[in-house]
Amino acid sequence: KPDFTAVTFLALAASQFREIRSIERKTLENLEENELVGRGSDYIEGIARTFEARNYLVMATALLTSIAHELGKWPAALVLAVLAILFARAFMAGETIGDICEVVPARLWFNKDGVLMVEDIGFVNIGLREMREKIVAEGLAVLIRPKNADARATIHDLGQRQAIAHTVAVLLGTKKDVDLPEYTPMARKNPDTGEVGLYTVPVEKDMEALILAVKRAPVLESARSRPLKTEAGRLAARP
Structure with a gap:
């Protein structure tokens, strides 16, 4: 007589696994409230999917x-x-930013209006002179250059950029605190070139470590784009 006990337990386990994503998502969302640099909803969903x-x-x-x-x-x-x-x-294992982009050091400076700049990408206006001097002295910046149109579309996703900033803050630390929003790691895109600039004030000022941290940031499934798979995308990407 056939024994279906193992099959029964297999089906039971599969049904339980479906709940794991929602449990993990809820846990991370609760922890998000206490994160100085949040993961973002896209990153949280990606982690929950991975657990499942x-x-x-x-x-x-x-x-x-x-x-x-x-x-x-x-x-x-x-x-x-x-x-x-x-x-x-x-x-x-999945893809990382280092697989689809080049990451190079960038100039961190302020224009005459007090706007924080990474190369020619504007970030935010910093009013206090002392704060601007400290950011220039202790901050770091990189440019994330996409290798193709697919990579450009991926890193333009807001959730993907937030995931990169969170990864940098976790690996290098950040001097941001609840009363120091100026130190928040940020990633902004250059709409003309497709490059993304990233700025941070890390605990340890190490450009090599920053580049490595950015390269190790995961490519989110929700941000992954493949415009080159379509005829319209290939036509748009022509020089």
């Missing part, structure tokens, strides 16, 4: 390994388990 996907990958790996054991005993199960784990790691 990881559970499905674990379940699939266990299922395939069990089938391999039944068909070929331990040697087959061991080989398939290793292959499944390697596939899962590669699948979950």
